[in-house]
Amino acid sequence: MRQVLKVADQQAQQVRTGEKFSSRTQKVIIALVVLLFIVNSLVLAMLTGYLKLPHKALPLEIAKNAGNLLVDYSQRVARDLNVEQNQAVRAALAKFKFELEQASNPEQVAQVILRYGRETQDVILREQENVRREEVLSFIRQEPRLASMLGEATITVTRGEEKGLEIDDPSKLLSPDTKAKMKASKSLALLEQVVEVKVVDGRASLVTPASVLERLKHAEKEVEALRARLQEVKAKTGLAPYSGSGIIIRLYDAQGSVGMGEIVHDYDVRDIVNELFSAGATGIAVNGQRIVTTSSIRCAGPVILVNQKPIAVNPVTVYALGDPEVLDSSLDLIRAQFSASGVRLEVEQVTDITLPAHEESSVVGG
Numbered sequence: 001m002r003q004v005l006k007v008a009d010q011q012a013q014q015v016r017t018g019e020k021f022s023s024r025t026q027k028v029i030i031a032l033v034v035l036l037f038i039v040n041s042l043v044l045a046m047l048t049g050y051l052k053l054p055h056k057a058l059p060l061e062i063a064k065n066a067g068n069l070l071v072d073y074s075q076r077v078a079r080d081l082n083v084e085q086n087q088a089v090r091a092a093l094a095k096f097k098f099e100l101e102q103a104s105n106p107e108q109v110a111q112v113i114l115r116y117g118r119e120t121q122d123v124i125l126r127e128q129e130n131v132r133r134e135e136v137l138s139f140i141r142q143e144p145r146l147a148s149m150l151g152e153a154t155i156t157v158t159r160g161e162e163k164g165l166e167i168d169d170p171s172k173l174l175s176p177d178t179k180a181k182m183k184a185s186k187s188l189a190l191l192e193q194v195v196e197v198k199v200v201d202g203r204a205s206l207v208t209p210a211s212v213l214e215r216l217k218h219a220e221k222e223v224e225a226l227r228a229r230l231q232e233v234k235a236k237t238g239l240a241p242y243s244g245s246g247i248i249i250r251l252y253d254a255q256g257s258v259g260m261g262e263i264v265h266d267y268d269v270r271d272i273v274n275e276l277f278s279a280g281a282t283g284i285a286v287n288g289q290r291i292v293t294t295s296s297i298r299c300a301g302p303v304i305l306v307n308q309k310p311i312a313v314n315p316v317t318v319y320a321l322g323d324p325e326v327l328d329s330s331l332d333l334i335r336a337q338f339s340a341s342g343v344r345l346e347v348e349q350v351t352d353i354t355l356p357a358h359e360e361s362s363v364v365g366g
Contacts (some may be wrong), residue, residue, distance in 0.1 A: 054262050063109035067100045070113060074120050092116075092123040132187055136195045139185075143178045146202040153199045154207075159181070159191040173199060208262045208352050234357075235283070238292035242283045243354040247327045247347050250315035256343025261341045266299040267308075267344070272334060273297065276320045279330035283321040283355045287311035290358045307358070313345075324349035 003022035049341050053110055075093060078084040096116040103109045140146070161323055165183045167174065175235040182188055196207040234240035237260050249272060254262035273291060289306040295310065303310045320327050326349050 006067075024124075026193045033314060040220055044052075045284060047072075057130075059106045060109070063106040064100055064103065065136055067103075067109055067113050069323060071096050071100070071120075072116055074117070074124065075363070077121075078124050081128045083124060086131075088123055089120075089127050092120045096120050107255050107346070109137060129191075129193055131204060133193065133195050135185065135187055136182070136191075137204060139178060139182045140174065140197050140199070140204045143174050145173055146199065146204065147198065149173060151201070155197045155199065157188075157191065157195040157197070159189070165189065166190065194199060197344060236360040238283070238290045238355075238364070240357050241354055243352065244285075244321045245324055245349075246281070246283070246319065246321040246352045246353050246354070247324050247349050249318040249320070250346045250348075251318070252311075252315050252346075253313070254344070254345040262343065264304075264343060266297050266304050269304065269316055269318070270297045271332065275330050275334060276318070276327055279327050281320040281322040281327060283317045287317050287354045288356060290356055292358045295358075297298040319353050319355060321355060 017349055021294070043091070062088065071093060074302060075084065078086070078089050078093070084087050096112070096119075099112045099116055100109065103112050108327065153173055155171075155173065156168040158166050158168075164187055165185075167179050167182065169179075197204050198207050199205075231240060235242035249262045251268065253271075269286060273286065276284055286297065286306045289295070289309060289311065291306075297304070297306050300310075304316065305311070328349060331345065331347065335345055
């Protein structure tokens with residue numbers, strides 16, 4: 001009984017807070033919900049023994065009669081809302097009747113009433129809204145201006161709580177007379193959905209909910225593609241972490257160095273970075289500092305600064321993403337220069353390096 005009360009309460013709540021209908025529609029829907037509640041209550045009362053039937057009455061027969069009463073009332077609701085001959089409505093009512101006939105005990109009847117009573121109600125209300133959509137299309141197709149229209153345009157019709165029917169017609173295809181007729185329609189005054197009509201060379205057609213859904217899915221895919229592209233651009237420009245294969249370079253001062261020419265200077269690091277970019281490096285970091293277009297590599301006394309931050313030496317470590325073989329061979333000339341001064345340059349080819357984003361301070365890999 002609590003389950004039935006809960007279902008009926010949910011249905012009544014939807015009538016109170018959901019779609020708004022005309023006074024006649026509200027009455028028939030509320031009556032349908034109340035009837036559904038009463039039928040469910042009677043069936044469950046019989047099942048639990050709270051309601052004792054006359055000696056000759058059969059519980060299954062009584063339950064089915066109650067269900068058929070609900071089917072008949074649903075048919076009257078469909079008739080009042082002018083959707084009785086609608087194919088989907090007729091199919092829903094037929095399914096409701098069939099399932100009632102197939103039920104072999106009162107418990108199954110109760111389940112059929114709970115499920116198909118609600119489904120039938122939903123179909124009736126949905127098809128009533130489709131009738132309104134077709135009415136919008138009919139008004140637009142009767143517009144005389146469409147006969148001379150070339151190209152493509154979209155007309156969107158919605159209903160606001162305060163302004164009533166709103167017609168978005170950016171191409172100004174509809175005449176004031178057509179718009180006035182649409183706004184005067186009692187049926188469209190109850191429109192609940194957004195209705196979108198596409199006009200191509202004077203021929204108007206509804207953009208179906210399925211088409212809208214497909215467009216939303218397509219838009220979502222485009223957004224995801226743009227996000228992926230943005231992430232790729234951010235990674236390559238240094239604004240996001242970036243991973244791939246490449247090389248790790250370690251620079252050491254000459255062993256027992258005493259002269260200025262035997263230690264690693266800022267210009268040595270700059271030369272290596274420039275050479276790597278020329279060889280196709282897609283990302284570089286020096287001692288964990290990501291190199292971007294605004295980066296600087298300079299000395300402040302004996303200290304090398306990268307991005308205005310001091311870095312450790314012996315070694316100075318440069319991480320570069322790109323083709324390991326190409327990047328390695330691009331350093332041959334610099335190797336020859338260092339060999340004369342005793343500065344040691346070691347190169348390690350690796351398959352996985354992750355460069356940090358600019359302003360971060362670590363490198364993973366190697």
